[in-house]
Amino acid sequence: MTSSLGWALADGWTVARRTLIHWRMQPGIVIFGWFFPVLMMLMFGALLGGAMEMPDGQSYYELLVPGIFTLAMLFGLEGTMTAVATDVSKGVTDRFRSLPMSSAAVVLGRCIADMLDSVVTLIVLIAAGLALGWRWHGTLPEALAAFGLLLLLRFALLWVGIFIGLSVKNVQSITVVQVLVWPVGFLSSAFVMTSTMPSWLGAIAQWNPMSSTATAARSLFDNPGAVAGSWIGGHAGAAAVIWPLLIVAVFLPLSARRFRNLSR
Amino acid sequence: MSAERVIVANDVRKNYRGGAEGAGLNGFDLEVAAGTVVGLLGPNGAGKTTAVRILSTLLDLDSGEAAVAGYDIRRQAREVRRRIGLVGQYAAVDEILTGRQNLVLFGRLNHLSHAAAVRRADELLQRFSLGAAANQPAAKYSGGMRRRLDLAASLIVAPAVLFVDEPTTGLDPAGRIEVWSAVRDLVGGGTTVLLTTQYLEEADQLADRISMLKAGRVVAEGTPDELKAELGADWLDLVLADPAEVPRVLALVERLADGDVRVEDLRVSIPVKDRTRALVEVATSLAEAKIEPEDITLRRPTLDEVFLHLTGTGV
Numbered sequence A: 001m002t003s004s005l006g007w008a009l010a011d012g013w014t015v016a017r018r019t020l021i022h023w024r025m026q027p028g029i030v031i032f033g034w035f036f037p038v039l040m041m042l043m044f045g046a047l048l049g050g051a052m053e054m055p056d057g058q059s060y061y062e063l064l065v066p067g068i069f070t071l072a073m074l075f076g077l078e079g080t081m082t083a084v085a086t087d088v089s090k091g092v093t094d095r096f097r098s099l100p101m102s103s104a105a106v107v108l109g110r111c112i113a114d115m116l117d118s119v120v121t122l123i124v125l126i127a128a129g130l131a132l133g134w135r136w137h138g139t140l141p142e143a144l145a146a147f148g149l150l151l152l153l154r155f156a157l158l159w160v161g162i163f164i165g166l167s168v169k170n171v172q173s174i175t176v177v178q179v180l181v182w183p184v185g186f187l188s189s190a191f192v193m194t195s196t197m198p199s200w201l202g203a204i205a206q207w208n209p210m211s212s213t214a215t216a217a218r219s220l221f222d223n224p225g226a227v228a229g230s231w232i233g234g235h236a237g238a239a240a241v242i243w244p245l246l247i248v249a250v251f252l253p254l255s256a257r258r259f260r261n262l263s264r
Numbered sequence B: 001m002s003a004e005r006v007i008v009a010n011d012v013r014k015n016y017r018g019g020a021e022g023a024g025l026n027g028f029d030l031e032v033a034a035g036t037v038v039g040l041l042g043p044n045g046a047g048k049t050t051a052v053r054i055l056s057t058l059l060d061l062d063s064g065e066a067a068v069a070g071y072d073i074r075r076q077a078r079e080v081r082r083r084i085g086l087v088g089q090y091a092a093v094d095e096i097l098t099g100r101q102n103l104v105l106f107g108r109l110n111h112l113s114h115a116a117a118v119r120r121a122d123e124l125l126q127r128f129s130l131g132a133a134a135n136q137p138a139a140k141y142s143g144g145m146r147r148r149l150d151l152a153a154s155l156i157v158a159p160a161v162l163f164v165d166e167p168t169t170g171l172d173p174a175g176r177i178e179v180w181s182a183v184r185d186l187v188g189g190g191t192t193v194l195l196t197t198q199y200l201e202e203a204d205q206l207a208d209r210i211s212m213l214k215a216g217r218v219v220a221e222g223t224p225d226e227l228k229a230e231l232g233a234d235w236l237d238l239v240l241a242d243p244a245e246v247p248r249v250l251a252l253v254e255r256l257a258d259g260d261v262r263v264e265d266l267r268v269s270i271p272v273k274d275r276t277r278a279l280v281e282v283a284t285s286l287a288e289a290k291i292e293p294e295d296i297t298l299r300r301p302t303l304d305e306v307f308l309h310l311t312g313t314g315v
Ligand SMILES: Nc1ncnc2c1ncn2[C@@H]1O[C@H](COP(=O)(O)OP(=O)(O)O)[C@@H](O)[C@H]1O
Pocket: B016, B017, B018, B019, B020, B023, B024, B042, B043, B044, B045, B046, B047, B048, B049, B050, B051
């Protein structure tokens, strides 16, 4: 491999492997990260499950599980942010930048590692969901398409995480974002059908990119809660592709600019 | 450009966006000959880190020119990066990874094969006396060990020029001595080193030539001996017990002073040339005059005094 693209890929993989070594060195932290969404699933299932009126007496998990999948993609943002900000503040990013490797490799490594992390998170969640009685009722290709949309959302949010990680002055200020992630997650159709919300709130929630992905996934899984009365809800499949692409279109260039600005 | 000079900086200027007026570099000049160690000496905020980050291509300059190893730092940044090692002000190692894993990682990113990276890591761990801690996470290392790991990481592909930014700031004396001996070993290997420091003693110990930096400009340059000769004096400090004694003491020590005697409350500082003779004579005359000082010490000039001497203004 001598081409610069070849080296960028090889270096990207080397940078990603560094995160895989972190997993091996600190298995407790990583495993907790993978099981935290399961904990949420159990908690909300147990707390809200009884109060929830589901069509045809279905289990609340039928609605909740795809919502938690979506939420887990959103929460992945925190890991990206923290990792990026820590590397900048500890000078590791500077060390990478002083090497004769392409700066794209630094970001590529982050992408690979975080996407792998999200794949594991999803697998753990799917296993937990199946154990709790959630099923997909559609075909396997449809289910795979749903997982694809979830990972697409995660990929888009990755760039938000990189942008914020490069923007914060210190790692502590990330706490603010960690708190703000919650209302973004809740103000969506992740836990409840938006038709149960006050209409203005429901409208906002419907337009939340999280809702588009959750609704599209539910529809592909043939789970309840997929159909909604609004225009955006009716086009959830398209929205679940367009929203992430829009987010990437905004945050990828912003992140690239932040990266260049490290030298200003 | 002459092949002899591996670092050349010409009237480099840098103002941080949103930074204070005059902070950064204000006409920075530097020439470093191949195989030498140059100490960039200056107080906190003088612009040492800024200079190192610009020369190692991490930071853009506003105006001026600079070349490292014969390559323009702006137009040929990648060529420069192939030939430099950087040890930043804060040890940039991955704290979760072990010492060996760190070195293998940076070896791979320097495009060594896996086997070569492992071999090189083990060599460097031995060389910097980190063999015993090779398999411990860097988070468990002492400050001095972390610095040495950082040095090792920047030496994976023997660089033509090594930048070392304040290697001992924040280290205890033992850590400082460890790092000094590591830097001395490097120099034995013929690497050109640009080292920044706040400590006169450190520059004196490690550098062939010293450039003194103040407010983003080099205000003096020379070998440590040249600069010291220019500075001349050591200082003899007396701390008196009674303010009334100050004028009497001044009269007694005047003939021994090699320059202006300075008084600050009860402290009388006398610049002296011949350390031992001055100490004996001052002690004798004080004893004869029945003045008993609280304290009497001989010391090298502080960075403050060096700057005061060379620029006529304090730090
Ligand atoms: N990123 C920055 N933004 C604004 N001002 C900065 C920045 N970095 C350094 N400075 C200012 O530039 C001056 C020189 O800083 P620096 O090069 O770090 O000095 P030194 O390394 O000698 O202590 C200081 O006044 C510092 O406050």
